[in-house]
Amino acid sequence: MSDKLNGPKACGNWMIHEDVKYDRNNFWVKTEGRIAYIGLSDYGQWVIGDILYLDLVPQGAELLKGERFGSVESGKWVGNLMAPVSGHVREYNPAVVADPRVIQEDPYGKGWIMKVELESIEESETLLDHAAYAEFVKEQARDAA
């Protein structure tokens, strides 16, 4: 990814960046033309807990928005990873594949997960902006309390 993201804002105990979009499964998506970088938000990594292992579809695989593209293990729990956009996986972040804990250390920077060639640019425009995502996080955190 070209640069570390700008515009971090605190939302409760978590940071939210202004220049990316989000989905309700707590992935952030930063688009550069037809390419999108995807990672877990700060809140998303907190929800999962200590990430021990990621199982991801092979590089080149097709992603369908809302469909499973892998799974994550944290502590003794495993959960599914659902694609925030449709497209093809062009690259995984080797640092994250080698040690998924990088996601927790720097979710918006060194912890990006994958680079995707988008099926359509319009689809990513339907994602939440930072303000809407902040509301979503506040609502979720309120329910969790």
Add this chain to the structure above:
Amino acid sequence: MDLYKLGMVSWWESQCYYHALAYLGREGIIICRPAEPYVCLGLHDDLEQEIDQEFCRAFGLPLFRRETGGGVVYLDSRQIFYQVVLRRDNPRLPIRRDKLFPAVLQPAIDIYRSFGLEADLAPPADIQVGGRKCSGNAAGDIGMACAYIGNLIMDFDFEAMSRVLKVATPAFRTCLWRVMQDNMLTLRDSVGEIDIPALESDLAKGFERQFGELNERTPDGEMRDMAETLKRKLTSRDWLEMPGRRTWLRRIKIAEGLFLQETRMGEPAPILALIRDGMIEAITIPGSPPRTLPKSEWQRLHGYGEQEFI
């Protein structure tokens, strides 16, 4: 919520019913135990790395890969299973799934305490008595539900467990067996005769305290059909051989925070280290009796730093 107090079931039913409930989007609590022994892998375990398949074949041990976390375990009729399935839209299910382990594990903790054992939760999901593991637990999002599973260890076949896991040397196997014996506790260790039906009833009462009124029922056709279908998937070669988590040096988790692992030293029979909470607690040098070495001593003996050693 529905309660399925099934008693003894076939080995595959002991895993497939909770998967079936989850895939059907139905909630329920299952209490059961398997009639036959088998080997159960966690979703991300690597079959090739973890399991001595030749041994399993020779002893007729079936293999099953569940859709929850945790590691490989040898299971038989001497463990009582509890399985709690909650739909994802159930407000009781926390966004952080690990937050529900204390509630799910409390009935088992109460059982141990009823026998005078000072059982406590070892986060995220072990139960320990005096530092020894006495219950293994895991969870996973399956279909539109989340399943929490665990067991009360009445007794445990340490020998079989140490044979099922693939290790490089007989010394590793002996050490594994000893470390499990030292760090696990079974009810048989401290309780004479165990009244299994009474224990299962007490467990059900414990779940009723946690989750409200339970309606006892038996698996219906829909649940049985789904379980049969899932059996084929979860025992298929493709599913079992799915690549999983691999480690460069063999590392086996014994209990929460406790690992037995090879080190880079001592080829061709590597020195084994017992790691507790990130610190080396003991080492075993092949051909020598196991011993506990203070960190300063093994550093002096071997001239290695901890990272290099491991």
